[in-house]
Amino acid sequence: MxxxxxxxxxxxxxxxxxxxxxxxxxxxxxxxQKPEVLFIGCSDSRVTPDLMLDTKPGDMFILRNVGNFIPPYNPDNDYHGSSAVIEYAVCVLDVKHIIVCGHSHCGACKSLYQDLGDSPDLINVKKWLELGKKAKEYTLLAIQDKSDPEKLYRATERISIVHQLENLLTFPYVEKRVKSGELQIHGWYYKIEDGTIEYYDGEECSFRELKESKNAN
Structure with a gap:
């Protein structure tokens, strides 16, 4: 293009x-603007939030980064771009929902299993990918048959979403609002190949097909 x-x-x-x-x-x-949703997605060019959710301007506050990773809360007064977006969305815009949306064929999750070498050109990428290490560790423990790399990558993509939700709850103002019922957090998995979305069911600890709910608000 x-x-x-x-x-x-x-x-x-x-x-x-x-x-x-x-x-x-x-x-x-x-x-x-008064968006009710903070959408945290991957920078992958194949992930198109407005298209895949048919939203219009003003509907969603959007954060996109490599791997839709969320760094744990760290009030050290340094530069934290992703954390600043979360802080602004929750504390200023008062969003009611946060969606952490991972996706299939994620380059960040695949890179967790690759050697990126010692090039200084990728120093920030390699540091950022450390946010996915726990997801990789959990996956290697959960998957018995590791002979199929694609199966391993798909599992890592989903497990990473759960791990990022855990990191999201380290933000004190997020945890407070979730506990009070003012804020809901969601883990979604978008399949690039067919456009479908799965959601993480915390009670069942599994991903299920996303369907419209009469009780959703």
Whole structure:
């Protein structure tokens, strides 16, 4: 894709799609954003939150990073981009739901099993991937047959979501709101190959097909 393709795409958006959302966007400019959902997903170019969930501008506050990883809470006054997004979404925007959405064929999870070498060019990537080490450890303990690497990767992708939810609860304001019922957290697994989504059932400790619920709010 060339830059000119993106420029043409913006022109097409302004002419064909923007008018559909124009009133909503003007309202959002005047009153400010009030999303009820923080969506934490992977930077993978194949993961497209607005397309796969059919949302419109203003619906979701979105954080995307390598592997949809969540660093544990660390109030050391350093630079923490992902943590800052979570903090702002919960404490300022007062979101009601946080979705941690992993996906199939995740390069970050696959990289946990590869040697990235000693190149200084990947120093930040290698440090960030440390957030997936526990997921790898849990997977290796849970999977008996490790001969099929693709099966191992798929299991790691799902287990990583559970681990990131655990990290999310290390944020004191997240834990407080979850306990009070003001905030719900969700673990989702998006299958790139068919567009379906599974959700993590904490009571059953398993992933199930995501279906519409009459009691959801």
């Amino acid at each position: 060339l830059i000119n393709d993106l420029i043409k795409g913006n022109k097409k958006f302004r002419e064909a799609r923007f008018p559909k959302y124009e009133d909503d966007l003007k309202q959002l400019v005047e009153t400010g």
